Amino acid sequence: MANIIVRKSGPLKGRVRINGAKNAVLPIIAATLLAEGKSVIQGVPNLRDVHVISDLLRHLGAYVKYENDTLTVDASNIVNFEAPYDLVRKMRASFLVMGPLLARFKISKISMPGGCAIGTRPIDLHLKGFRALGCDVDIDHGFVEARCETLVGTKIYLDFPSVGATENIMMAAVLAKGTTIIENAAEEPEIVDLANFLNKMGANVKGAGTNTIKIVGVDKLHGANHTVIPDRIEAGTYMVAAAITKGDILVENVLLDHLKPVIAKLREVGCQIYEMENAVRVIGPKEIKAVDIKTLPHPGFPTDMQAQFMALLTIANGTSVVIETVFENRFMHVQELNRMGASITIEGRSAVVKGCKNLQGAKVNATDLRAGAALILAGLVAEGETIIGQTYHIDRGYVNIEENFRSLGANIERIHE
Ligand SMILES: CC(=O)N[C@H]1[C@@H](OP(=O)(O)OP(=O)(O)OC[C@H]2O[C@@H](n3ccc(=O)[nH]c3=O)[C@H](O)[C@@H]2O)O[C@H](CO)[C@@H](O)[C@@H]1O
Numbered sequence: 001m002a003n004i005i006v007r008k009s010g011p012l013k014g015r016v017r018i019n020g021a022k023n024a025v026l027p028i029i030a031a032t033l034l035a036e037g038k039s040v041i042q043g044v045p046n047l048r049d050v051h052v053i054s055d056l057l058r059h060l061g062a063y064v065k066y067e068n069d070t071l072t073v074d075a076s077n078i079v080n081f082e083a084p085y086d087l088v089r090k091m092r093a094s095f096l097v098m099g100p101l102l103a104r105f106k107i108s109k110i111s112m113p114g115g116c117a118i119g120t121r122p123i124d125l126h127l128k129g130f131r132a133l134g135c136d137v138d139i140d141h142g143f144v145e146a147r148c149e150t151l152v153g154t155k156i157y158l159d160f161p162s163v164g165a166t167e168n169i170m171m172a173a174v175l176a177k178g179t180t181i182i183e184n185a186a187e188e189p190e191i192v193d194l195a196n197f198l199n200k201m202g203a204n205v206k207g208a209g210t211n212t213i214k215i216v217g218v219d220k221l222h223g224a225n226h227t228v229i230p231d232r233i234e235a236g237t238y239m240v241a242a243a244i245t246k247g248d249i250l251v252e253n254v255l256l257d258h259l260k261p262v263i264a265k266l267r268e269v270g271c272q273i274y275e276m277e278n279a280v281r282v283i284g285p286k287e288i289k290a291v292d293i294k295t296l297p298h299p300g301f302p303t304d305m306q307a308q309f310m311a312l313l314t315i316a317n318g319t320s321v322v323i324e325t326v327f328e329n330r331f332m333h334v335q336e337l338n339r340m341g342a343s344i345t346i347e348g349r350s351a352v353v354k355g356c357k358n359l360q361g362a363k364v365n366a367t368d369l370r371a372g373a374a375l376i377l378a379g380l381v382a383e384g385e386t387i388i389g390q391t392y393h394i395d396r397g398y399v400n401i402e403e404n405f406r407s408l409g410a411n412i413e414r415i416h417e
């Protein structure tokens, strides 16, 4: 077990380079299952989730090698179509192998992903899509079992623009007979990156990044090379670090288009933001202004940045309201921030954050990935020492987080018990 210890630090200054996006690379790795032959993916972040999905692919029979941010996968010899509970339990995105396995082998059995600290996270929309494409889907003894004779393209309307369901259905549809149209599809940049990779494999996917995606099925795909987009949430987290510590950070390797909602809110808070070609400089404000935030599917404000902004707003001048509309229970960080002296009350899907003068260091728990990031941010400005437990959540999504923060001048270390 390890704890991350953060002590009050001055304004963070310097530059930080952003890694490839966790939420883009996971579906792309799953997509390599669609074809025989070798795929080479570059800019792959060295994250716990990447290792979990690599182990899952190996379990299915694929060859997977990770070296210097490059992942090579050869899925020519898949011998197993089942993902066990142990691998799915570690990472819900494991369920993304179902679409590719169905497309290529017409059979798949995946342990049913459970809920997690941020919500119940059902998979009904994924299953609705597979059924619409012609699969029989059963849930039996905690497993989802799906099979079909042939997948046949169709029109699928998603009741909510689910990122995972859009990705899983897209991957199932690329080898289907005929055309599939996904309506009310998720529009996140990670969907576009997956579609680009699928097209490099020989697929015919159009409209990714809009709410209607058209997939014309092809007979066969092949391995492909691809470089993953930068992680907009990792970038956003360091941008908030500049804001909360009143520092000056140059965040490199970003796509500004993906950061619009984060940049807009940081400007409202009072930050000075300079947009460059592949970088953004954030200078924190003298006084942090209270702002209201409502999370929404892309291009709205990302739920994966909600906890980090909440940490920032705890020391704002005034009262902010944060509304979480994407997940029904993504407020676990509130009680931890309150243990540090924040004043936040939850009313349904809203959190009312009364800005306070000072946070105080305390022993807290990273209840999930972004909650962990929020606690580090809070720890940077809290009096004394903040000891963060359950750090494995943080390692799911942040590469070298202590080293990066230390290089910006933070007083942070990891202690192994
Ligand atoms: C690995 C990955 O990319 N994770 C991201 C992905 O998660 P994930 O793909 O799981 O998120 P979804 O977009 O599917 O979930 C959004 C909402 O839809 C609901 N829902 C989803 C599927 C379904 O079949 N039925 C249903 O009701 C969920 O419970 C949730 O309330 O998008 C989320 C929303 O931007 C991000 O927070 C996660 O970081």
Ligand SMILES: C=C(OP(=O)(O)O)C(=O)O
Residues within 6 Å of the ligand: 023, 092, 093, 118, 304, 369, 370, 397
């Ligand atoms: C919620 C997240 O990831 P996941 O969907 O993998 O749990 C996240 O990246 O903030």
